[in-house]
Amino acid sequence: MQQGWMAWGRWAMGLLLCCVAILPVAANPNNDLASIRTQLAVGYFQRGQYAVAIDEANKALAANPRFAAANNILGLIYAELKEPQKAREQFQRALSLSPDDPDINHNYGWFLCEQGQTQEGIAFYMNALKNPLYATPDKTLVNAGQCALKAGEVQAARDYFERAIKQRPDNILARVQLAELSLKLGDPVAAKRHFIDLQKRLPESAELLWLGVRIEHLVGNREAEAKLAAQLKNRFPDSLETTKLLTGKYD
CATH class of the missing domain: 1.25.40.10 (Tetratricopeptide repeat domain)
Incomplete structure (x- = not known):
């Protein structure tokens, strides 16, 4: 994480x-x-x-x-x-x-x-x-969420990130953290919802594609996973995320 x-x-x-x-x-x-x-x-x-x-x-x-x-x-x-x-x-x-x-x-x-x-x-x-x-209350809420994660308080962290989104829907870090937390907690529906929102707000990147790969892997949608994995390998061949993909390090 x-x-x-x-x-x-x-x-x-x-x-x-x-x-x-x-x-x-x-x-x-x-x-x-x-x-x-x-x-x-x-x-x-x-x-x-x-x-x-x-x-x-x-x-x-x-x-x-x-x-x-x-x-x-x-x-x-x-x-x-x-x-x-x-x-x-x-x-x-x-x-x-x-x-x-x-x-x-x-x-x-x-x-x-x-x-x-x-x-x-x-x-x-x-x-x-x-x-x-x-x-900037949303920024403080994101930091509070990260602090809660350090303490191992996952649900509290999730609550802080969700409050940040309510304060400012375009807070990218809150969206990222919620997607990652949802993935970690085995909640693919929430993870994919945040991923789709991030796709609308961010340029394509190795980090974003790798997030999508892991979400589709959790969902079990092999076709969508393979498509995103191919994009990651073709567009960002030297990235850390591509290395993780090739070595199967999905966690």
Whole structure:
């Protein structure tokens, strides 16, 4: 299951990453400078220039020590640098300053899940969802589902993914996860329903064809399975999915 997810992640990982919060603040020179410095930190972080990003975030805090967005981005940076204690301190500082901010709650939930604290992480994801103005609840629900999977809570994960679809029907990662989960649980009807929807929304890929092959294999529709398998071999001969097909690794 995790290997299947990583394959999809090659083209969709942008939707998986936690979002960075740039908090709205009252207009004054210190806040303006802190906001500018924090936005610069975000840009450097996204380009992998972590040392410069840390420097900019610290300059933001020098301008305004209570600017929670700067602590938030520092938490993300230190998490990426595998310094969990520093990351935890920054996220907790951000939450102490802005406890109801959904983006910070989302980010801390993501961090905790990455640390194996799945129940605590999901609790912060749920905190993020309490804000009725939160712009990306579907993204948080997908992350909560992935966190539940890590904890072995398959039904809870499925519920989170289904809630994500209700929030945003075109959430591709939720559809993928529901298709994979349905396949794992031996529910070919649900798996095929999500597969058909993905076919409408995505360009053809080795990952998508391989999903179809496995679904038809479970259904027992050998003709449809053979057709999709031929497409996979002909169009993506060097892919990991074709290798799995040729070696019969359908799980």
